[in-house]
Amino acid sequence: MLLSLDDLLALLNDQLGLTVSAASVDDPLDTIPGWDSLHLLWLITTLETRTGRRIAMAEFLEAGSLAEIYDVATR
Amino acid sequence: MTVTNQAPVSPADSGGAQAPSAYERLIALKNAGQLAERYPEIEHLLAEAGEADLLAAGRLLAQVDPDEVRTRHPAVPALTLAVTGHGMLAPLIPALVGQLARHGLLARTRLGDFDGYVFDLSDPGSALYAAGADLTLCLLDPQVVFDEVPVPWQVDDVDQVLTRKLHLLEQLAGTFTSAGHGTLVFNTIPLPRRHTAQLIDHASRARLGALWREANARLLRLAEAFPALVVLDLDPVMAAGIPVSEARSDAYAKAHLSQELLAEYAREIGHLARSVAGRTKKCLAVDLDNTLWGGTLGDDGAEGIEVAETYRGEAFGAFQRVVKQLGSQGVLLAALSKNDGEPVRKVFREHPGMTLREDDFVDIKANWEPKHENLARLAESLNLDVGSFVFADDSPYECGLIQRELPQVGVVRLDDEPAYHVEKLLRDGWFDTRVVTAEDRLRVARYAEESQRKDFLASFDSIADYLRELDIRVRLAAVEASQVPRVAQLTQRTNQFNLTTRRLQPADVLALIEDPDALVLTIHSADRFGDNGLAGAILGRWRQEPAGSRVLDLENFLLSCRVFSRGIEGACLTAVLRHAKARGAAAVYGHYRPTAKNGTVEDFYPRNGFVPCEDGAPSEPGTAAYRHDLAEITAAPDHVHLTENL
Numbered sequence: 001m002l003l004s005l006d007d008l009l010a011l012l013n014d015q016l017g018l019t020v021s022a023a024s025v026d027d028p029l030d031t032i033p034g035w036d037s038l039h040l041l042w043l044i045t046t047l048e049t050r051t052g053r054r055i056a057m058a059e060f061l062e063a064g065s066l067a068e069i070y071d072v073a074t075r
Numbered sequence: 076m077t078v079t080n081q082a083p084v085s086p087a088d089s090g091g092a093q094a095p096s097a098y099e100r101l102i103a104l105k106n107a108g109q110l111a112e113r114y115p116e117i118e119h120l121l122a123e124a125g126e127a128d129l130l131a132a133g134r135l136l137a138q139v140d141p142d143e144v145r146t147r148h149p150a151v152p153a154l155t156l157a158v159t160g161h162g163m164l165a166p167l168i169p170a171l172v173g174q175l176a177r178h179g180l181l182a183r184t185r186l187g188d189f190d191g192y193v194f195d196l197s198d199p200g201s202a203l204y205a206a207g208a209d210l211t212l213c214l215l216d217p218q219v220v221f222d223e224v225p226v227p228w229q230v231d232d233v234d235q236v237l238t239r240k241l242h243l244l245e246q247l248a249g250t251f252t253s254a255g256h257g258t259l260v261f262n263t264i265p266l267p268r269r270h271t272a273q274l275i276d277h278a279s280r281a282r283l284g285a286l287w288r289e290a291n292a293r294l295l296r297l298a299e300a301f302p303a304l305v306v307l308d309l310d311p312v313m314a315a316g317i318p319v320s321e322a323r324s325d326a327y328a329k330a331h332l333s334q335e336l337l338a339e340y341a342r343e344i345g346h347l348a349r350s351v352a353g354r355t356k357k358c359l360a361v362d363l364d365n366t367l368w369g370g371t372l373g374d375d376g377a378e379g380i381e382v383a384e385t386y387r388g389e390a391f392g393a394f395q396r397v398v399k400q401l402g403s404q405g406v407l408l409a410a411l412s413k414n415d416g417e418p419v420r421k422v423f424r425e426h427p428g429m430t431l432r433e434d435d436f437v438d439i440k441a442n443w444e445p446k447h448e449n450l451a452r453l454a455e456s457l458n459l460d461v462g463s464f465v466f467a468d469d470s471p472y473e474c475g476l477i478q479r480e481l482p483q484v485g486v487v488r489l490d491d492e493p494a495y496h497v498e499k500l501l502r503d504g505w506f507d508t509r510v511v512t513a514e515d516r517l518r519v520a521r522y523a524e525e526s527q528r529k530d531f532l533a534s535f536d537s538i539a540d541y542l543r544e545l546d547i548r549v550r551l552a553a554v555e556a557s558q559v560p561r562v563a564q565l566t567q568r569t570n571q572f573n574l575t576t577r578r579l580q581p582a583d584v585l586a587l588i589e590d591p592d593a594l595v596l597t598i599h600s601a602d603r604f605g606d607n608g609l610a611g612a613i614l615g616r617w618r619q620e621p622a623g624s625r626v627l628d629l630e631n632f633l634l635s636c637r638v639f640s641r642g643i644e645g646a647c648l649t650a651v652l653r654h655a656k657a658r659g660a661a662a663v664y665g666h667y668r669p670t671a672k673n674g675t676v677e678d679f680y681p682r683n684g685f686v687p688c689e690d691g692a693p694s695e696p697g698t699a700a701y702r703h704d705l706a707e708i709t710a711a712p713d714h715v716h717l718t719e720n721l
Contacts, residue, residue: 014102015131015134016134016135017102017105017134017135017138034138036165037165038165038166041166041324041328041330041334042130042134042166042334044323045334057323057324057327058323058327061327061328
């Protein structure tokens, strides 16, 4: 399955209880209310299961914004 | 519409694609800002949640302020969990929060610094000890050892590190025993193939395997030396197919244990937490048709049911053996079946293939009444709280009915594959406890005696005549070291006659024995029908009042639900008051802390000559204090023959 940016945002909102929108995709992650670096590990597993593709974890962990996360996840 | 479709919070009963999952309901509560407000409902919401939903629920609940939940719901038992260890352990926190919520408990968690376990546990002044946690979890992973072996390494190098680490862990357990509070949890250290396979010869691999297991065996045995320590064996968890680690998280995030393993670890901790909080289940109520045997007795007849020999029969037989095994350790067994009574009894008495027999059960209710009514009656006759029952049935209808009508009951949903019955029953460690005592092994016999007592009672006109004929003998004595596990267990299992519901671990009781100001008395009782064993305890503490007089505080008074309301409590209290007076006490204080379950003893002290204390009474908030000036001590009821050894 292909992942759209909206899918990613919906996942974060529905599964982590965050409130993120297209307006916050370029914000630094640590400015997103409720964000925790621990979410990244969960997100990788979840995205890999959903898309059936392997994500480069080292780069993923270095991502600074949701836009960068999306970029690494769909590369 | 069937009954099960009306279940208010049980997602598995809701049926249909539109019904929101447990998790969706939880998200709705979160979005409405009601997670804290409706926390008591969450236990039932999560009763049927799968692994993924539980973890997701834990992530949401970890964001809720435990203090807000406690303020709104003071009755929800809260446990503080301190987590320390070697690797990155943050993912464990939501898993723990979710598991505790599932058992109706509230978790306050404290995560130590990365790789901080040695500092946290060796320094009695550390933040970890300051947290005063009920459970201190120290997670050990393979890197505890392999981070310290040289490159390249030999088996001898690993041996040396293992020896050092075991010594260190023993010291840490010792420090915890003297400086800590509650229970410390270690785990066996997994040995992943990525390490064994680095050795190319089988002889070295075998030696590494042997040394590693010897170290884990020593680790497991540490618990024998330190009563405050529990060592979780992770081998059976991994044998069920749980991976030790995920290579990328291991390498990049220093998360040396996989999320799946942490989730299973959290599940085991949930069971331990339930026992620490006094919520261990006590009775297993099982269905019969297609639960204990294959087929329907009413249709197939005694010769037609499967309990041995056939493929499915073997599976049912295996399940019966496990149920019997639980029963042998003090879990009360009951049967609830929609059947005629006599054919069911005949099967238990005469069927050659049955493992379970009539005397394995405290009660067999085979009739056509709704099961929730039978279960409620059973609880009443055993004088047990309905919340201490687990119910196992293959029928989704019956499971849904119990879940809806008696949401406090633990429900094990079996299905039409009997080979899975055993795993489903054991999955949730419903009956897990720190120690099984001699009392536990005799419990079924004790309850059988109780039912004879009830029949005997029915033959008397007045309760006073009955009590006189019962020939009650009570021994009130100072505690002995061998009774420590049983006294701790009484504080954990007793909910009704438990004046302050302070749960103690064996290490806490030991500390009381060694405290010269503490008084720990045990109550044994027996009557014409048998010995009730160690059925109660009184915990007191001597102190000096500001005015200089010496007084005794009764910090707790406990009596098993099997023996109260027969005058035993009054006789023991009278003996303690006389003892205090003889030792020069100016007064004795009794304390009562209300819980959802101990309302029956609310007026225990005032009924026995104590008067409520005014403001500034020597009691904690939420606890009522009563004072007895020892001027006039009520006489003990004369039908109780009391021997003292104080």
